[in-house]
Each structure stands twice: as C-alpha cells, then as structure tokens.
Amino acid sequence: MDLLNSSIKELTAHLKSGKVSVKEATEAALTRIEKTEPKIKAFIRLHKDEAIKRAEELDKKKEKRGALFGIPIAIKDNMNLKDTETTAGSKILQGYISPYNATVVEKLKNEGAVIIGKTNMDEFAMGSSTENSAFFNTHNPVNTEYVPGGSSGGSAAAVKSNEVIAALGSDTGGSIREPAAFCGVVGLKPTYGRVSRYGLIAFASSLDQIGPFAKNVEDSAIMLNVITGFDNHDETSVQKNKQDFTHLLGKEIKRKKIGIIKEVSNFDIQEEVEDSLQASIDVLKDMGAEVVEISLPHLKYALPTYYIVAPAEASANLSRFDGVRYGLVEEGKNLKETYEKTRTTGFGTEVKRRILIGTFTLSAGYYDAYYLKASRIRRLIEQDFEKAFEKIDALILPTTARTAFKLGEISNPLEMYMNDIFTIPVSLAGLPAISIPYGNDRKGLPIGMQIVGKWFKEDELLQIASALENGGKNEQL
Amino acid sequence: MIDIKKYEKLSALSLNPEEEEKISKDLEDIIGYFGTLKEVDTENVEPYVYTRGAKLFLRKDVKGKSLGKEALTKNRELFKGSFYRVKKIMGE
Numbered sequence: 001m002d003l004l005n006s007s008i009k010e011l012t013a014h015l016k017s018g019k020v021s022v023k024e025a026t027e028a029a030l031t032r033i034e035k036t037e038p039k040i041k042a043f044i045r046l047h048k049d050e051a052i053k054r055a056e057e058l059d060k061k062k063e064k065r066g067a068l069f070g071i072p073i074a075i076k077d078n079m080n081l082k083d084t085e086t087t088a089g090s091k092i093l094q095g096y097i098s099p100y101n102a103t104v105v106e107k108l109k110n111e112g113a114v115i116i117g118k119t120n121m122d123e124f125a126m127g128s129s130t131e132n133s134a135f136f137n138t139h140n141p142v143n144t145e146y147v148p149g150g151s152s153g154g155s156a157a158a159v160k161s162n163e164v165i166a167a168l169g170s171d172t173g174g175s176i177r178e179p180a181a182f183c184g185v186v187g188l189k190p191t192y193g194r195v196s197r198y199g200l201i202a203f204a205s206s207l208d209q210i211g212p213f214a215k216n217v218e219d220s221a222i223m224l225n226v227i228t229g230f231d232n233h234d235e236t237s238v239q240k241n242k243q244d245f246t247h248l249l250g251k252e253i254k255r256k257k258i259g260i261i262k263e264v265s266n267f268d269i270q271e272e273v274e275d276s277l278q279a280s281i282d283v284l285k286d287m288g289a290e291v292v293e294i295s296l297p298h299l300k301y302a303l304p305t306y307y308i309v310a311p312a313e314a315s316a317n318l319s320r321f322d323g324v325r326y327g328l329v330e331e332g333k334n335l336k337e338t339y340e341k342t343r344t345t346g347f348g349t350e351v352k353r354r355i356l357i358g359t360f361t362l363s364a365g366y367y368d369a370y371y372l373k374a375s376r377i378r379r380l381i382e383q384d385f386e387k388a389f390e391k392i393d394a395l396i397l398p399t400t401a402r403t404a405f406k407l408g409e410i411s412n413p414l415e416m417y418m419n420d421i422f423t424i425p426v427s428l429a430g431l432p433a434i435s436i437p438y439g440n441d442r443k444g445l446p447i448g449m450q451i452v453g454k455w456f457k458e459d460e461l462l463q464i465a466s467a468l469e470n471g472g473k474n475e476q477l
Numbered sequence: 478m479i480d481i482k483k484y485e486k487l488s489a490l491s492l493n494p495e496e497e498e499k500i501s502k503d504l505e506d507i508i509g510y511f512g513t514l515k516e517v518d519t520e521n522v523e524p525y526v527y528t529r530g531a532k533l534f535l536r537k538d539v540k541g542k543s544l545g546k547e548a549l550t551k552n553r554e555l556f557k558g559s560f561y562r563v564k565k566i567m568g569e
Contacts, residue, residue: 099548192528206528232536236528304511315488322489324561326552335564339489352490353500357507359488360479370511375524377517382525413503414510430528455529 003028004162008071008219011165015070022070026055026114029072033116033163041138042148042158044077045085046117054114066111067226073108074158074167077118078125079210080199081105088201089121089133089151092346093327102199103234104168104210104227111226116164119154123348124318125175125203127151128419129410132350137407140183142446146404149179149419152213156183159213166223167213172203173306174399174423176211177435181399181448184437186465187213188220191456192430193238196231204313205236207306207427217436217466221245224458240456248463254288256464259392263299267421270402272441277398280438280449283471284396289464294388294395298380302425305381307417308361308374309428314351315358321346353413382429389454394464397422399435399448422450432458434465479504 003011003025014020030048037043051072058070075081078088080098082105087093101109108115122132130138130153138153140146141161148157152169156179159167169176171189180187188211195210202208212223225246230239260281269277281291323329323342330341347355361370388395400419410416426433431452438449449468453461481501485491492500527533546559556562 096552099551100544232534235533239532239534298517301514301517304514307507308511308514319489324553324563325550332564335566336489338564340491343489344491347490349496349500352488352492352496353503353507355488355490356481356484356500356504359484360504360508361511363484363487372524373514373517373519374511375526376519376522377514378525379522380517380519382529414506428525 002162004032004072004165006165007215008068008165008222011071012069022055022058022114023052025070026051026072026116029116029164036141036161036163039139039144040141040157040161040163041136042119042154042161042163043074043117044087044089044120044135044154047084047115051114051116058112058114067222068108069112071113071166072116072164073113074116074119074155074164075105076121076152076155076167076169078121078170078201079105079168081115081118084118086118086201088125089123089135090346090348090351091134091328092321092342096327100199103196103231105199107227107229119152119158119167121154122151123351124201124314125151125170125172126314126350126354128174128178128416129405130154130179131407132348134348139407140404142184142404143444145406146445147182147407149182149404151175151179153179155213156180156185156187159183159185159215165215166219168210168227169213170200170208170210171427172207172310173427174420176213177399177423177433177448177450178419180213180435181437181446182404184446185213185215186217186220186434186436187211188224188434189427189432190224190228190458191432193236194240194432194456194458195227196229196234196237198231198233202317204310205317206313207310217434217462217469218246218249220434221249221462238456243459245459245462248459249466251463252288253284253464253467256289256394257392258284258289258291258464259294259388259395260291261299261395261397262293262295263297264397264422266300267401269398270441272439273398273401273403273447276439276447276449277396280396280468283468287467292392294392296381296384296388296425298377298384299425301377302381302428303417303421305374305377306424306428307357308370309378311354311358312362312371313358315355315362318351318355350413378428381425385429385431393454394461395452397450397452399423399450403441403443403445403447426450426452431455432461434461436465436469438468479508
C-alpha cells in the first residue's frame with residue numbers, strides 16, 4: 001500500500017481502522033522524501049525529529065481526533081512555525097527563528113496534522129517559477145527539466161511527488177494556482193479575508209491569501225475547513241460563521257450558470273490549453289450547466305495594475321528588514337550604512353527590482369499617475385467582476401496561458417510576469433479561485449483549469465470544480 | 478531615464494554598477510509597460526483601498542495574552558536586557 005498516494009480521506013480511513021499508525025505514515029513520508037528530494041528539492045527544511053515525536057504523541061491519543069489527524073503536511077517557508085527557522089526563501093531572513101505560530105499553523109496542529117517541513121519558494125513570494133529562491137531551484141515532478149511554477153513551487157512539487165498528502169501555500173497574484181497548474185495538483189486561493197494572514201510574512205497585504213494544495217478538490221475543501229475563520233490578529237480577516245466546505249460536493253450542477261470571458265481570446269494561448277478549456281466547457285454543458293459569455297472590459301489592464309499595487313505594498317512591507325531585530329546583519333560604519341549593506345546583500349535581484357518599482361510609484365510626483373491610477377483601475381476590475389457575477393455563478397478560464405517552461409528559459413522580468421495574466425485579475429478583485437488539472441499538452445505537461453467563484457462562495461466553487469474534476473461521474477442520479 | 482540612485486537611496490539599497498545597469502533597464506521597460514493604463518478613463522472612480530468584506534473592528538478593551546519580550550527579542554542579543562544595539566546615530 002502506497003500510503004503517500006492516498007488522499008486525506010483515504011489516509012484518514014487507514015489511520016482510523018488502526019491498520020496504520022501515525023508514526024508509520026510519518027515515516028513513510030520521510031522515506032519518500034529521502035528518495036525523491038535529490039531530484040525535486042521541494043523542501044528548504046525538514047522537521048524529521050519533531051514530526052516523529054509529534055506522530056508518537058498522536059498515536060497515544062485516543063479521543064478527539066481532528067480533521068487532519070496524522071496527515072503529513074508541508075508548509076511554505078513564509079509562514080511562522082514556532083521555534084524554527086522561517087526564511088521566506090530569502091538570505092535576509094537566514095537564521096531567523098519564529099517566535100510564534102502563524103494562525104494557520106496553529107489551526108493545522110489543533111486538527112492533528114503532522115508538519116513535515118517547510119517548502120521552497122521564490123524569495124518573499126515574488127516570482128512564478130521558484131527560481132528566485134535564494135537557496136536552490138525546485139524541479140517539476142512531472143518533468144524535472146521544467147519549473148514547478150511559483151511562488152509556492154515547493155509546496156506544489158511536494159504534493160505532486162507524494163512527499164506529503166497536502167500543503168499550504170500563499171497566493172498574491174497566482175502563487176498557489178500557477179504552480180498547481182504547472183505541477184498538476186489542485187490549488188485553491190480562498191476569498192481575500194477568509195484565512196488569517198497572522199504569521200504569514202507579508203508581501204502585498206491587500207492581496208496575500210493562504211490556501212491549500214491537495215490531490216483533489218475534496219481534500220482542498222477539508223483543508224479549507226481547517227484553516228478558515230476570523231482572527232483578531234488580522235484586521236482584514238472576515239467574521240463569518242464556520243461552515244463545512246464539503247457540503248455541496250457531489251451535488252449536481254444542473255442549471256448552474258458558468259461564465260466564459262470574451263476577452264480571454266485576445267491573449268496568446270497555447271493550442272492545447274485552448275482545447276482543454278473547450279473540453280471542460282463541453283463537460284460542464286453535458287452536466288446541465290449553462291455556459292454564458294460575459295465581458296471583463298478591463299481584463300488587459302490587470303497585469304500592469306498589479307505590478308504597481310503589489311510592489312508598492314511590498315516596498316513598504318519589506319522596509320522592516322534592516323538588520324536590527326532579526327535575520328542577516330551586515331555592519332556598516334553607521335546605522336544608515338548598516339541598513340543599506342544588510343538589504344543590498346540580503347535581498348535578491350527580483351526583490352530589489354520590486355522594492356525599487358514600489359518606491360518609484362509611491363514617490364512624490366508619481367503617486368497620482370501610478371499608484372492612485374492603478375488603485376482606481378483596480379476598482380474598475382472589481383466592478384467588471386461584480387457585474388459579471390450578477391448573471392453567473394462561476395467563471396472558467398485557463399489558470400495559465402501556457403504550460404510549464406524549462407528552468408532558466410525565461411530571464412526577462414516582464415516575460416516572467418506574463419505567466420500570471422489569468423490569475424492576477426482574480427487576485428485584484430479578492431475573489432476565490434481554484435486550479436484543477438485538466439489534461440496535458442503534447443510534452444506531457446499538465447494543464448490547469450481555473451474556476452472563479454463569487455466572493456465567499458467557496459462552497460459553490462468547490463462543487464463546480466469537483467463536478468468538473470470527476471467529468472460528470474460525480475453527478476447524483 | 479529614471480534617476481535610479483534617488484530610488485536606491487529612498488529604498489536603503491546600494492546596487493553595484495552591474496546590478497544598477499540591469500535593474501535600470503528593467504525598470505524602464507516595466508514602467509513603460511504601465512503607460513497602457515493611461516488609456517483608461519478613471520474620472521470619478523473611487524480608488525480600491527479597503528478590500529471587500531473586511532470591516533475594521535475594535536477589540537474589546539481587555540488585556541490579552543502577549544508573546545512576551547523574551548520571545549520577540551530572542552533573535553538578537555540585547556543591550557542591558559532591554560535594548561537593540563545599533564551604531565550611533567548622533568553627530569552625523
């Protein structure tokens with residue numbers, strides 16, 4: 001029995017029956033990691049001893065098993081895990097020991113998860129290939145010559161290569177959905193405000209949202225059940241009643257209105273990705289859904305808008321890394337020089353680039369023309385979606401226009417940014433969206449289909465995603 | 478041309494000449510790309526400032542649990558147990 005090939009639900013059943021102990025499941029994960037890591041390199045850090053110790057403790061526990069009891073899980077290295085190093089993929093945070101657990105970590109632990117380690121990422125989550133990690137590249141498990149996507153590339157690769165059952169990532173402009181698409185796993189970005197950001201190292205605070213990577217839609221819903229909830233440590237977290245996101249799974253989607261976006265055809269999309277979109281539309285129609293064309297007139301402005309808004313927020317958020325309180329310090333001859341030397345040595349090129357873009361667009365004389373203008377266009381983009389959602393229940397579009405590229409293939413930053421053209425508009429509007437694997441291209445690389453739901457309607461989003469995932473087999477007769 | 482030195486200074490960064498040249502060029506391209514936003518009429522459009530659904534809230538005025546000084550300062554050796562040590566900033 002390949003324990004790591006199981007879903008959360010399957011492994012839970014094995015653990016419940018007593019056929020497998022938590023320690024055995026944990027050891028199976030660690031053995032698998034030992035075998036695959038030399039090729040994949042998904043983890044920045046493994047917590048072997050802690051994981052085994054935790055497993056032994058859980059095995060003694062008889063009563064009140066949580067929703068993730070004994071499940072091996074990985075976490076992106078931008079979430080604080082108490083008393084361990086958290087680097088956000090950056091040299092500037094090397095040696096930084098988290099003084100507390102992120103809220104999501106606390107929630108995973110409360111439900112019995114076994115945290116196996118922290119995964120590789122683009123430095124401060126800035127990137128689409130994980131090549132901006134200050135430490136090493138992660139390889140796509142489907143074909144190791146290719147990137148796993150990013151910025152949560154380590155988490156996507158760890159799930160795809162069965163090193164863990166599920167993982168957490170964070171998504172600012174596509175950092176969960178794009179690697180999920182490239183690696184062929186399910187990646188969910190919840191509605192902004194659904195999941196607490198407390199303990200997540202901030203990149204762009206009005207966009208950052210934590211979400212799960214999983215092997216199927218149902219596992220994503222189980223993970224979402226665990227990580228959501230109001231948190232008074234995050235003022236943008238939203239007060240909503242606790243709900244079960246699995247409750248609509250398997251329910252028929254007859255008469256659901258699914259939107260396709262007119263403007264998507266203006267973009268240069270790989271042929272197989274287009275075919276895959278068409279195939280998924282056909283399947284939805286076969287299941288009785290009504291497919292409606294809608295228009296998002298400001299879609300093409302989303303990418304430049306994002307690259308003003310996100311770096312502006314990043315330039316402010318990253319000002320805390322000055323060598324004084326934690327992480328790297330490079331002493332200069334005075335305090336100012338210490339700041340400069342620390343930041344210049346500690347940050348990688350992409351991070352510097354984005355700090356400089358942000359500083360520029362926020363600076364006197366340019367603020368109105370860039371930052372304020374972008375904030376107004378962001379409103380128009382949100383309104384486009386709002387108008388569309390008056391007529392539809394969900395939207396479908398490819399997660400990315402192209403499948404994964406080779407390591408080292410893209411060096412121009414603007415070209416790299418283009419990978420997120422279909423995920424960024426959704427992020428700017430704060431909407432929930434999921435990427436599910438839907439076919440492969442001719443090279444055998446996975447294609448991801450993105451479904452976007454209404455604000456805080458993750459349950460309906462998951463219902464439609466699950467129906468599509470099962471290609472109609474899920475339909476209740 | 479963007480006065481890169483000015484923004485380096487504002488960002489507390491000092492790039493080496495090679496990196497400066499590369500990043501300057503990238504910034505020109507990226508900022509040039511932002512130009513397309515000029516086409517959009519944003520007259521009377523409210524900027525997107527607060528994200529949807531997020532309401533600012535006030536906590537009840539009761540003392541909560543804090544992480545404590547020890548936990549929060551353990552990444553640096555403190556001066557006299559209470560202070561971060563930095564280079565002197567007076568007299569410059």
